[in-house]
Amino acid sequence: MKSIAFSSRWLSLSLLILLTSVSAIPHNIPRLGVFDHKSLRDPSDTIPAFVWEDLETYFYNQTLDHFNYNPPSYATFKQRYVINSKYWGGANESAPIFVYLGAEAPIDGDIQFIGFLPENAPNFKALIVYIEHRFYGQSVPLGPVKENQGYFSSAQAIADYAEVILYLKENLSAQKSPVIVIGGSYGGMLASWFRLKYPHVALGALAASAPILYFDDIIPQNGYYSIVTKDFQEVSESCYETIKQSWSVIDEVASQPNGLSILSQRFNTCS
Numbered sequence: 001m002k003s004i005a006f007s008s009r010w011l012s013l014s015l016l017i018l019l020t021s022v023s024a025i026p027h028n029i030p031r032l033g034v035f036d037h038k039s040l041r042d043p044s045d046t047i048p049a050f051v052w053e054d055l056e057t058y059f060y061n062q063t064l065d066h067f068n069y070n071p072p073s074y075a076t077f078k079q080r081y082v083i084n085s086k087y088w089g090g091a092n093e094s095a096p097i098f099v100y101l102g103a104e105a106p107i108d109g110d111i112q113f114i115g116f117l118p119e120n121a122p123n124f125k126a127l128i129v130y131i132e133h134r135f136y137g138q139s140v141p142l143g144p145v146k147e148n149q150g151y152f153s154s155a156q157a158i159a160d161y162a163e164v165i166l167y168l169k170e171n172l173s174a175q176k177s178p179v180i181v182i183g184g185s186y187g188g189m190l191a192s193w194f195r196l197k198y199p200h201v202a203l204g205a206l207a208a209s210a211p212i213l214y215f216d217d218i219i220p221q222n223g224y225y226s227i228v229t230k231d232f233q234e235v236s237e238s239c240y241e242t243i244k245q246s247w248s249v250i251d252e253v254a255s256q257p258n259g260l261s262i263l264s265q266r267f268n269t270c271s
Contacts, residue, residue, distance in 0.1 A: 054086045054118075055111070060167065062134070064141055064151055066159035077141035080132040081164055082111060084118065089125030091174040098180050099202070100130045101161055101194065103187035106137030110187075116208075117182065127177070131164050133157055133187075158194045162201050184208040 058081055065073035089095030098117050102110060107130050117128045132139040134157055141148045161181070169175055181202045183191035188210025195205035214224040233240040253259045263269075 054084045055082050056085070057082050059138075060164050062139075062160055063163065064148075066156060066163075075141070075143075077134070077139070079134065079139040079160060079164065080107060080137060082107060082130040084121070084128035087118075087121040087125055088127035091172055091177060093125065094174075094176040094178070095125040095127065096178045096180060097127045097129060097165075097169070097174065098124075098182060099161070099165055100128070101158075101181055101183040101187050101190045102131055102133040102136065103183065103185060103190065104133065104136065107132040108137065114184070126180075127172075127174075129165075129168065131161050134160055154190060154193065158190055158197060161190075161194060162198045165201055178203040180204045180206060182206045182208075183210070185210065188212075189214075 059078040060081060061076045062079035063073075064075040064077060067073075098121060100110060100114065100117060111130055117126075120126070121128050134141070135148075135152050141151065165179055169177065169179075179202045181191045181194050182205070183189070185208075188207030189212055191205040192207045192210055192212055195202050211224055213227075229240070229244075232243060250263065253263055256262075
């Protein structure tokens with residue numbers, strides 16, 4: 001019975017990988033080293049106490065710039081990641097690792113509200129890892145923002161995730177544990193790009209509500225704006241025409257002195 005259950009679990013994981021995998025040419029992680037980390041639980045975090053019972057928080061000494069060898073590139077910052085090992089079958093069983101890729105917010109909210117990982121981890125005996133996106137929450141590089149904002153990119157972010165994942169697999173002796181990266185919206189885009197860029201690190205990616213076709217030059221007429229336009233047009237042709245005609249008026253106002261301030265007041269936008 002034990003072997004049947006084991007086979008069933010791996011069949012399910014294989015199906016998950018098959019459905020979420022993307023073929024790609026492997027790329028190497030630049031300048032991967034062994035970094036120290038320390039356990040830390042911050043009482044100011046917004047995660048409810050009952051959720052913390054299964055979590056441990058760590059900080060990885062992350063490389064600031066993964067793609068340059070100038071001296072400033074070797075600077076590091078503390079990147080937060082959180083682990084839930086409650087359901088993990090362990091490295092000896094080659095139990096999988098589910099890695100949630102943080103997006104444009106502190107990781108606390110995602111841990112509290114994303115139930116997909118803890119709901120599915122018991123069935124797969126999976127280790128759950130949440131990694132916070134650079135420049136959010138407690139993962140902000142030190143120094144002037146203007147000097148560091150050049151390192152604030154999705155390419156740097158997924159390189160961060162690759163370093164943390166490889167470090168954890170080595171530290172846990174879990175080289176044979178398959179990794180599935182998971183994300184939603186922008187985080188889902190990161191998960192898809194991660195699988196394409198680092199297929200030797202993640203065996204599969206699950207991207208929820210990921211606007212991969214946001215960019216107009218990927219597939220003609222299927223960009224984000226075209227899709228939104230079609231949504232309005234299907235609901236109301238007159239609404240579609242009104243909105244369409246408004247763009248030229250907005251552009252005209254914006255081109256005038258103090259035009260942007262006028263638009264900000266009319267639409268009640270932030271500064």
